[in-house]
Amino acid sequence: MAGQMALSVSPGQPTHEVRNQVPALYGNAFEDPALRQLLAHFGATWHEDLRELGQLVGSEEWQLKAAEANRQVPRLEAFDPRGFRQDAAVFHPSYHELMALGLRSGCSAFAWRHENARPGAHVIRGALMYLMYQLDQGVCCPLVMTFAAVPALRAANAEGGEFGGFVQDFARKLVSGEYCSKDLPLSQKTGATCGMSMTEKQGGSDVRANDTRATPVSAERPVPGDAFWLTGHKWFTSAPMSDAFLTLAQTQEGLSCFLVPRWLPDGRRNAGFNVQRLKEKLGDKSNASSEVEYRNAWGVLLGPLGRGVRTIVEMVVHTRLDCVIGSCALMRRSAQLACHHATHRWAFGKPLVKQPLMRQVLADLALESEAALAMWMRLARALESESEAAFARIATAISKYYVCRRAVPVAYEAMECHGGNGYAEGPMARLFRQSPLNAIWEGSGNVICLDILRALRREPESAEALLRELSSAETKAASALFAANGYGETLRAVKQRLAMEPEALEPYAREVADQLAVALQAATLLSFGDPKTAAAFLAARLPSAAAARGAVASHSMGATMARLPEELVEHLIQRLSLDPDLSRL
Structure with missing residues (x-):
C-alpha cells in the first residue's frame, strides 16, 4: 500500500546468534581434588555417603531448589485464620526439602552417633556440612545450631530436675536424622531441630549485658532440669521454627542457660514465646532470622545457675x-x-x-x-x-x-x-x-x-x-x-x-x-x-x-x-x- 513502510525483519526471524555464553556449572561437588586428598590424609574416607551428597549438591535439580528457597523468602504468620497466635515463619517447600536433605545426610548428627565414634568422625561431619554449604548457606544455619546444641544439652546435668527427661528426649531427637516441618509438640515428632536465641538489643556480642530475667516456676532451690519463667526479648533469633532454643537469661545467681521450647511438655503451645517480626537481611535469604519477646515464656535450666556462659x-x-x-x-x-x-x-x-x-x-x-x-x-x-x-x-x-x-x-x-x-x-x-x-x-x-x-x-x-x-x-x-x-x-x-x-x-x-x-x-x-x-x-x-x-x-x-x-x-x-x-x- 502506498505510503506504508515495509518491515525489514519478519517477526519470527532471530536478531542474533547466542554464543560465547557459559553453561551452568553442575557436577559432583565431592570430586574436588583438594577435598578428597585432605579427607584421605586425615583418615576420613570411610563414609561412603559423602559422594552421594556431593552428587545431589552439584545437580541441576537441587541447585534450582536452593535458588527457589532464596527467591521465595520466608514470611511471618503470627496468627492463624481464627486469630490465635501461632508465631510461625512460613517457608517455600524447597526450604523443607533442603532441611530434610541436610538432616538425613548427617550434617547435624554424624559425629554424635555412637556407631560413628571413631577417628575422622568430626572431619566427615565437617565435610558433609562443607558440601551442604555449597548448595545453600541459609539452610545450614539451623543445621549448625542443631549440631552445636548437642554437647550443651548432654553437659547440662538436667537429669535431677523435674523436666530432665524432656531435655534428654530432645537431645535424642536432635541426632535422629529425621525432619518434620510441622509445628507440633516434641512428643509427636521423630526428629527435632534447635535454634539459638542469645543476642539482645543493648548487648550484641556482650551477652553478659543481657536483661532478660528468669524466675523459678516452683522450686525453692532450683537445679538443672527445673522450670523457669523468662521475661525479656531477643534481637536475633535464627530459625524461629526450631523446636526449642538455647537462650541466656539473668537469675539471682547471674547469667544462666535455658532451653525454651515452642511447645510445652504437656502438649500446649509455649504462649510466652512470641515472634515479633522477621529480619530483612542483605543475604541469607532462605533462612528466617527473627525478633522474639519472652512474655513469661517457659524454659528449662541447663547447667548450674550463674554458669550460663560456661554451659555454652x-x-x-x-x-x-x-x-x-x-x-x-x-x-x-x-x-x-x-x-x-x-x-x-x-x-x-x-x-x-x-x-x-x-x-x-x-x-x-x-x-x-x-x-x-x-x-x-x-x-x-x-x-x-x-x-x-x-x-x-x-x-x-x-x-x-x-x-x-x-x-x-x-x-x-x-x-x-x-x-x-x-x-x-x-x-x-x-x-x-x-x-x-x-x-x-x-x-x-x-x-x-x-x-x-x-x-x-x-x-x-x-x-x-x-x-x-x-x-x-x-x-x-x-x-x-x-x-x-x-x-x-x-x-x-x-x-x-x-x-x-x-x-x-x-x-x-x-x-x-x-x-x-x-x-x-x-x-x-x-x-x-x-x-x-x-x-x-x-x-x-x-x-x-x-x-x-x-x-x-x-x-x-x-x-x-x-x-x-x-x-x-x-x-x-x-x-x-x-x-x-x-x-x-
Missing part, C-alpha cells in the same frame, strides 16, 4: 568452626564458578583462562580456598582428641577471624571474573551477598581478636599448643623441598609479639591475628596438605625478605602470583576442576 562454651567452639567451614565452602564454590566461567568464555582471541592476569587471579582464588579447607579439617580433627582441646580453642578463634573475613574479597574477585554476568542475579550474586555473614555471626572481628588475646593471657596451655603446632612445620619449611621463604621469620615475629604484655599487645591485635592465621595455614599445608599447594602458599603469602624486597604491598587478588612459576599456577587452577579424572593431581 563448647557450643561456641562448634559454631565458630562451622563459620570457618561455611566461609571456606563459599570461597571454594566462588573460585570454581570463576574458573568454570574463564574456561568457557573467550575474549581477545582466546579463553579467559589462558590470559596471564586472569590465571593469576584464578590461582590466588584456588590458593586461598584450599588453605582454608586444610585449616578447618585440621581443626575438626583436633576436636576428636582431648589432648588437643587447648589448640582447638585458640586455633578455631584465629581461623574464624581470618577465614571468614577473607570470604568477602574472594567472592568479589570471583564475581569480577564473571563481568556483568556475575553482578546479575544468579549464583555469584547470592554468594557475594552471603559472604560477610560468617565474619559477623558468633563474634565480629574485634570481638574475636580480643578473645584470642584473652585466651593467650588466661590459658597459657593454648599459647603453648599453638606455638608447638607452628614450630613443628619450621624444619619442613626450611628444607630443600621448598624455595627460600619467610616462614621462619614470621614465626620469630609471632613469638616476639606474644612475649609482649597483654595491654601493649592489644593495639596490634588484628595484626597478630593475621600473622597467626597465615602462619597456621602455612603450617597446616606443610604438614597435611598438597606439597605443590604448600610451595605456592609459602611463595605467595610468606616470601623471603629477598623475594619481597622492593615490592609494594598489595591487597589485590592475584598480585602475588607473579612470584610463582607457571607450573604451580597451572596446578592450582587444575585443582578447581570437578572432573574426577583430575583427582589424581
Whole structure:
C-alpha cells in the first residue's frame, strides 16, 4: 500500500546468534581434588555417603531448589485464620526439602552417633556440612545450631530436675536424622531441630549485658532440669521454627542457660514465646532470622545457675568452626564458578583462562580456598582428641577471624571474573551477598581478636599448643623441598609479639591475628596438605625478605602470583576442576 513502510525483519526471524555464553556449572561437588586428598590424609574416607551428597549438591535439580528457597523468602504468620497466635515463619517447600536433605545426610548428627565414634568422625561431619554449604548457606544455619546444641544439652546435668527427661528426649531427637516441618509438640515428632536465641538489643556480642530475667516456676532451690519463667526479648533469633532454643537469661545467681521450647511438655503451645517480626537481611535469604519477646515464656535450666556462659562454651567452639567451614565452602564454590566461567568464555582471541592476569587471579582464588579447607579439617580433627582441646580453642578463634573475613574479597574477585554476568542475579550474586555473614555471626572481628588475646593471657596451655603446632612445620619449611621463604621469620615475629604484655599487645591485635592465621595455614599445608599447594602458599603469602624486597604491598587478588612459576599456577587452577579424572593431581 502506498505510503506504508515495509518491515525489514519478519517477526519470527532471530536478531542474533547466542554464543560465547557459559553453561551452568553442575557436577559432583565431592570430586574436588583438594577435598578428597585432605579427607584421605586425615583418615576420613570411610563414609561412603559423602559422594552421594556431593552428587545431589552439584545437580541441576537441587541447585534450582536452593535458588527457589532464596527467591521465595520466608514470611511471618503470627496468627492463624481464627486469630490465635501461632508465631510461625512460613517457608517455600524447597526450604523443607533442603532441611530434610541436610538432616538425613548427617550434617547435624554424624559425629554424635555412637556407631560413628571413631577417628575422622568430626572431619566427615565437617565435610558433609562443607558440601551442604555449597548448595545453600541459609539452610545450614539451623543445621549448625542443631549440631552445636548437642554437647550443651548432654553437659547440662538436667537429669535431677523435674523436666530432665524432656531435655534428654530432645537431645535424642536432635541426632535422629529425621525432619518434620510441622509445628507440633516434641512428643509427636521423630526428629527435632534447635535454634539459638542469645543476642539482645543493648548487648550484641556482650551477652553478659543481657536483661532478660528468669524466675523459678516452683522450686525453692532450683537445679538443672527445673522450670523457669523468662521475661525479656531477643534481637536475633535464627530459625524461629526450631523446636526449642538455647537462650541466656539473668537469675539471682547471674547469667544462666535455658532451653525454651515452642511447645510445652504437656502438649500446649509455649504462649510466652512470641515472634515479633522477621529480619530483612542483605543475604541469607532462605533462612528466617527473627525478633522474639519472652512474655513469661517457659524454659528449662541447663547447667548450674550463674554458669550460663560456661554451659555454652563448647557450643561456641562448634559454631565458630562451622563459620570457618561455611566461609571456606563459599570461597571454594566462588573460585570454581570463576574458573568454570574463564574456561568457557573467550575474549581477545582466546579463553579467559589462558590470559596471564586472569590465571593469576584464578590461582590466588584456588590458593586461598584450599588453605582454608586444610585449616578447618585440621581443626575438626583436633576436636576428636582431648589432648588437643587447648589448640582447638585458640586455633578455631584465629581461623574464624581470618577465614571468614577473607570470604568477602574472594567472592568479589570471583564475581569480577564473571563481568556483568556475575553482578546479575544468579549464583555469584547470592554468594557475594552471603559472604560477610560468617565474619559477623558468633563474634565480629574485634570481638574475636580480643578473645584470642584473652585466651593467650588466661590459658597459657593454648599459647603453648599453638606455638608447638607452628614450630613443628619450621624444619619442613626450611628444607630443600621448598624455595627460600619467610616462614621462619614470621614465626620469630609471632613469638616476639606474644612475649609482649597483654595491654601493649592489644593495639596490634588484628595484626597478630593475621600473622597467626597465615602462619597456621602455612603450617597446616606443610604438614597435611598438597606439597605443590604448600610451595605456592609459602611463595605467595610468606616470601623471603629477598623475594619481597622492593615490592609494594598489595591487597589485590592475584598480585602475588607473579612470584610463582607457571607450573604451580597451572596446578592450582587444575585443582578447581570437578572432573574426577583430575583427582589424581
